[in-house]
Amino acid sequence: xxxxxxxxxxxxxxxxxxSSVQRSIRAGVLAQWKIEPETLEQIWPKKEPLxxxxxREHVSIYTxxxxxxxxxxxxxxxxxxxRLYHKYPYMLPKVGIxxxxxxxxxxxxxxxxxxxxxxxxxxxxxxxxxxxxxxVGIYAEGKxxxxxxxxxxxxxxxxxxxxxxxGVEVASYLGDDLWALQTL
Amino acid sequence: xxxxxxxxxxxxxxxxxxxxxVCTYPPEYCEFxxxxxxxxxxxxxxxxxxxxxxxxxxxLQNKLGTLSLEAQAKLEKETAKKEAKAEAKAxxxxxxxxxxxxxxxxxxxNKRKHVxxxxxxxxxxxxxxxxxxxxAQKFATGASVTKNAQGLDEIVVQGDVADxxxxxxxxxxxxxxxxxxxxxxxxxxxxxxxxD
Numbered sequence: 001x002x003x004x005x006x007x008x009x010x011x012x013x014x015x016x017x018x019s020s021v022q023r024s025i026r027a028g029v030l031a032q033w034k035i036e037p038e039t040l041e042q043i044w045p046k047k048e049p050l051x052x053x054x055x056r057e058h059v060s061i062y063t064x065x066x067x068x069x070x071x072x073x074x075x076x077x078x079x080x081x082x083r084l085y086h087k088y089p090y091m092l093p094k095v096g097i098x099x100x101x102x103x104x105x106x107x108x109x110x111x112x113x114x115x116x117x118x119x120x121x122x123x124x125x126x127x128x129x130x131x132x133x134x135x136v137g138i139y140a141e142g143k144x145x146x147x148x149x150x151x152x153x154x155x156x157x158x159x160x161x162x163x164x165x166x167g168v169e170v171a172s173y174l175g176d177d178l179w180a181l182q183t184l
Numbered sequence: 185x186x187x188x189x190x191x192x193x194x195x196x197x198x199x200x201x202x203x204x205x206v207c208t209y210p211p212e213y214c215e216f217x218x219x220x221x222x223x224x225x226x227x228x229x230x231x232x233x234x235x236x237x238x239x240x241x242x243x244l245q246n247k248l249g250t251l252s253l254e255a256q257a258k259l260e261k262e263t264a265k266k267e268a269k270a271e272a273k274a275x276x277x278x279x280x281x282x283x284x285x286x287x288x289x290x291x292x293x294n295k296r297k298h299v300x301x302x303x304x305x306x307x308x309x310x311x312x313x314x315x316x317x318x319x320a321q322k323f324a325t326g327a328s329v330t331k332n333a334q335g336l337d338e339i340v341v342q343g344d345v346a347d348x349x350x351x352x353x354x355x356x357x358x359x360x361x362x363x364x365x366x367x368x369x370x371x372x373x374x375x376x377x378x379x380d
Contacts (some may be wrong), residue, residue: 036195036196038194038195038196039195039196041195042195042198043198086199086201086210087198087199087200087201088196088198088199089199090196100255100259102213102216103216103259103262106213106216140213143210143212143213144210144212145201145210145212145213147213174209174210174213175207175208175209175217179208180208
């Protein structure tokens with residue numbers, strides 16, 4: 001989503017959001033992420049207005065104090081930015097990729113099932129299986145911090161069975177142009 | 185009293201992640217960046233303990249993990265190539281920067297009135313909007329960022345301030361920092377006589 005992103009040409013405008021919309025976003029975040037209201041309050045205090053940064057192709061980034069916090073494609077789920085996710089790594093379920101896949105991920109590729117199901121990869125156990133369309137943090141073999149955030153294309157059990165094609169669609173990864181934007 | 189104080193739920197503190205000052209990645213990912221040599225130097229100086237963690241012999245052994253040896257070798261080769269490429273790119277960029285010109289142009293509007301157009305500042309990483317604001321404040325005149333005939337952005341300051349702007353750039357005042365004075369030239373643009 002942010003492989004090529006230039007603030008000068010790809011941002012259409014910044015507007016502070018209406019408080020009713022902010023409320024619904026707050027509710028959405030609390031519903032989609034495993035995060036306590038108190039922690040969210042710390043990231044995004046109620047008093048601080050959320051600024052909506054409209055970008056090309058229906059991508060919206062939400063910022064507080066010029067710092068990007070979440071982004072969204074069209075009406076889709078709200079992803080945390082990778083920097084935010086690094087700070088609160090427990091808020092999304094994890095998947096892991098093997099070492100061979102890191103290079104491709106950093107090049108902006110989606111994650112294929114074999115990279116997730118191989119020995120170096122990690123998928124949640126069957127009793128905590130994720131459905132398709134779940135937000136996940138992507139971890140790499142032998143690394144402490146996440147390399148990306150994405151959304152599952154297949155259920156995790158399905159990934160094990162099919163073991164082919166895209167398993168996790170990467171929304172933002174380490175070193176993409178959103179990562180480079182520390183402030184907007 | 186049955187209603188006891190509920191313990192106030194505490195917000196979870198954020199994890200402090202250390203980022204490499206060179207490539208902005210967490211240091212464990214430096215090896216995938218395009219500047220690993222410089223990253224290594226940085227971490228060696230700034231965080232020696234972490235250097236041992238990531239780049240000691242043992243760590244390198246562990247890192248191999250499930251990857252086969254030849255795949256690892258290939259990866260390393262590719263990283264080296266990437267690094268060389270990134271360096272060449274940075275070099276070219278610097279060269280281009282050094283070669284780019286800043287022009288300060290005095291344009292006559294009518295007999296006694298001039299505007300000053302400054303072109304080419306953005307090549308030196310100067311925010312044009314901020315620079316325009318700065319100049320406007322300095323000279324107490326209007327200054328704006330406009331597109332010129334070629335469709336390139338330039339700063340237009342009202343009044344004849346070419347010499348002052350040149351001086352400001354020379355001294356590197358405020359936001360106008362980092363422009364080598366040799367790259368700046370001042371030109372004058374007069375209306376043709378007897379045009380209308």
